Amino acid sequence: MNDLASTAATGRAPGGPAVRAALRRAAPALAAYAAIRLVGLVVLAVWSSADGKNWHTLLTARWDALWYTRVAEQGYGYTVQLANGDVHSNLAFFPLLPWLERGLSAISPLSAPDAGLVVAWSASLLAAWALYATGERLHGPRAGVALAALWAALPVGIVQSMAYSESLFTALAAWGVYCVLTERWVWAGVLASLAGLTRPVGAAVVAAVWITAAVAVRNDRAGGLGLRAILRGRHRGMLPGVLLAPLGWLGYFLWVGARQGGLTGYLDVQGGWGNGFDGGLAFGAFLWHLLSGPGFAGGLGLIAGVALVIWLYVRGARQGQPLPLLVYGGLVLLLALTAKGYFGSKPRLMMPAYPLLLPLAVGLARWRPVRSWLVVGLVTVGSAAYGAFWLNGSGPP
Template sequence: MAFAFQLAAPYITAMLTCAVLGFAQLVIIDMWGARRGAELRDLLMKWDAAWLTGIADHGYLRVPGRDPFESVAFFPGYPTLVRMVAAPFEVFGVDDATLLAAMIVSMTSSILLACGLARLAIDVAQRLNAYPLGTAFQIAVAVAVTVIAFGAPMSIMYWMPYSEALFTALTVWALVALLRRRYVIAGMLVLFAGLTRLTAIALVVVLCVSALVELWRYGRAHGTFMPIRFPGAALAAPVVGSTGLVAYLAWASYHTRSEGGYFAVQDHGWGSAFDWSSSTWEWLRHNTISSSGDANTVGYLITSWSMILVAGLCLATLRPLLRGRLPWQVWLPGVTAAAIVLGSGGTMHARPRLLLFATLLMLVPMVVLAIARLGRRTDWRLAVGVAALTATLALWCCLGFWVSGHMLIDFEFGI
């Protein structure tokens, strides 16, 4: 019994931390919105949430009051799951069945994400240590990375009818499988991630690199006395993983062929074509510094500095990566996703939300490194380090909740 509790303790604490932060954030958003005359339901249903629930209700190309072709910009994984969960509620005549189902899917995905982050962080920490990790250390790591995720700026998206929580949960568990070299499982999870968001391109890239690495290892060991099997699973993983993404893009492009296909619709509706960062540079030139304090200008500043800080984070993580302190399997998808977002045009106000995925993947290993360094202290510096880390995480949550509230309530434009 005690051993089972020790094994489950990191995941239990991660789930509790996730639930507490989610509840706190929703309460804050509710109170903040009430002061502005907005109801929580209306806030949760803003922008892309209306698109995703509309697709769940009516299907693609039939969302009322919308350009029918623009609906294909949203991948089917999340609305399909919402449709499946909503079906029993609709049978029994439950009001707002689709919204209720969407919240269930997002909250369940958030809990699975918290557990996945705990497992990923423990696996990363274990790679840094030759000895088994203690239960207290595992719990500390699980809580810290959960706070990083659910206290982050724009983490309110995990609790809205958005696909962020589902996609990130699939990603994190795929990375856990990848670190353990379970390539078939990783490929299957990436397949479902590819049905959820276009950002799964970054995961397919990682699977391809992993296959090349395994093939290189096989080539080096082949013909020696070292027994090694041909890496068939690693080579199959990117093929399996890309299936969902390719299948949906083919379907969407076929049904929008009169408009030029999926990417043409994306560019026409949101201007999100890849432009080698010209849109990003143009935005930063005009919106990085401002003396105005109105709500929209503050939103522009949040957008600009989120891009700058994420680019800086990509550079800051290079040194620990090259020293072998960060697993490249976790670093690469984060940097690739950041490059895709920063290298494309589109709705600039959505950048803080779109960069949350990349930020999380790069910060989690860095937090593990910080806690591992603290774990080697035994004197007064341990107490000081723990206090500093706790204060940093608390400030991170304050910043994250404020940014989420401002962009969702006070900011005028879509995110």
């Protein structure tokens, strides 16, 4: 039995020996993940130097990283009004990462930007561990290693090494979903709440907890158990977990609403950035603009990319991917594709949807090791080159 899952029936966190044993099993995945990300950082440093830029600045002091640092150092309330009348408020950025930046910089010599980098690098390793644990539980150790490696080698994988919130969110979300898989409901609720303090898409983790819990209760009731017996028996931690799960996301949403003077306050803040959800209408218009103009080839590539991620989701469902992964991965994908504004950010927004990579990881695990690692190596080189080119160019808005 998986050591991390061995205490599922009690709802308690595994003890020290179990964690150490799980960490030993995950060591190859963590080593592979660290090596792939190190390649990306080395290529970035060399490329940046040749381009007259500083790789450290690119990772810590541009784009969203600047906004997180400003929240950490000055708190909320900073806004920028653009020439077209749009208002960019730092209330758009959820608070957990800047809280950690502020706390770490307060107890160490690190500046807030460097603290953000430490948080991101540490969280990315925790995320890789969670991905390994998930792959191992469902398809064996080799699939777990492959899943962590593929996530590291995503084309936009360099974001995992930036002072951004994606690594922190993925770590919390992946462990939260793993706790749902292993029926540690209280831990799942706590982690879902923390994920909800990290990014708006934390709602996907809440949904994974709630929907899985609802289906489990329905199935047990169909088997003749009463609700009281269900919640006091195998699922006795379920109710606290379900109640805890939305607190982070809902709490920040309501706090921004109170600060802005209305329940839709956070949506209004996002609207000032040109963000929001319109069912994919703006994305469709953007795609049509590409296809009907000189960006035709780019439009075809975009269609192919969207088709690929949808195919991966369907493939995972056909392979019997568990409900928590399907709910979480599907909602992350849906929210990314139906959001308007900053279309270049969509690959970054989909990065936490690690369940999409499970079918590829399963396929790699079935190959001979030499062949599978050759593929991972080639993908790593491509990811490193693209990441360096991207950050030295337009970068991740």
